[in-house]
Amino acid sequence: MNTSPFDPCVWQLLHSLDRTTHLLRIAQRHLSAGGASLHSTLLAARLAPDMLHLAHQVEVLADAVVGSVALLAGADHVATGKVFNRGEDLLPYLHWRTLDDALDRVAIAQSEAQALATAAHWVQPDAVLTVRRPGNARQFVATVFAERYAVPNALFHLSMVYALLRANGVPIGKADFGGPDPYTLVH
Known part of the structure; x- marks a missing residue:
């Protein structure tokens, strides 16, 4: 990856995909004896009626x-086909049947994001970025976009994946969400 002022934010974004993979693999092992019907039930789980279900949380x-x-x-985000914060009515119907489907989607995103980061010609920290959505566009200063929109948005959806899995009996904990401790314990 080319060095940029966005490295901490890009690391967090990539890390959120890594943690999603980890959580979904635990869920997959947990459901392994139950078959595909349990997978599709979990993928359709919601925390509240007006919230996106697990499959859409992963997709978003x-x-x-x-x-x-x-x-x-x-890079031109429109060219990547990515849209931010889509409502469920704007999402294509996901034909995922198992957690393998969700894991495949995350793996594709990891590969795409890593390739973009590796080949990046990073925008200037004060560049104006535009996020186009159906019916409107949002403009951000690049550092504000990275720190106050992109990372919080990713962490929100990662938190929803965690909460949905946990609420549906998947045996996960805080360490599964955050990953290995970033410190060395000293006495």
Whole structure:
């Protein structure tokens, strides 16, 4: 990856996909004896009636990470097909039946985001970025976009994936969300 002022934010975005993969693999192992019907039930789970279900949380997270890295890397996010914060009515119907389908989607996003970060010609920190949505566009200063929109958005959807899995009996904990401790314990 080329060095940029966005490295901490891009790391967090990529890390959110890594943690999603980790959480989904635990869920997959947890449901392994139950078959595909349990997978589809879990993928359709919601925390509240007006919230996106698990499959859409994963899809939005994957798209948001790729789209965010694309914008920061100076690529045209429209060309990547990524749209931010889509409502469920704007999402294509996901034909996912198993957690393998969700894991495949995250793997594609990881590959795309990593490729964008590796080949990046990072935008300037004060560049104006435009996020186009159906019916409107939002403009951000690049550093504000990275720190106050892209990363919080990714962490929100990662949190929803965690909460949905946890609420549906998947045995996960805080360490599964955050990953290995970034410190060395000293006495």
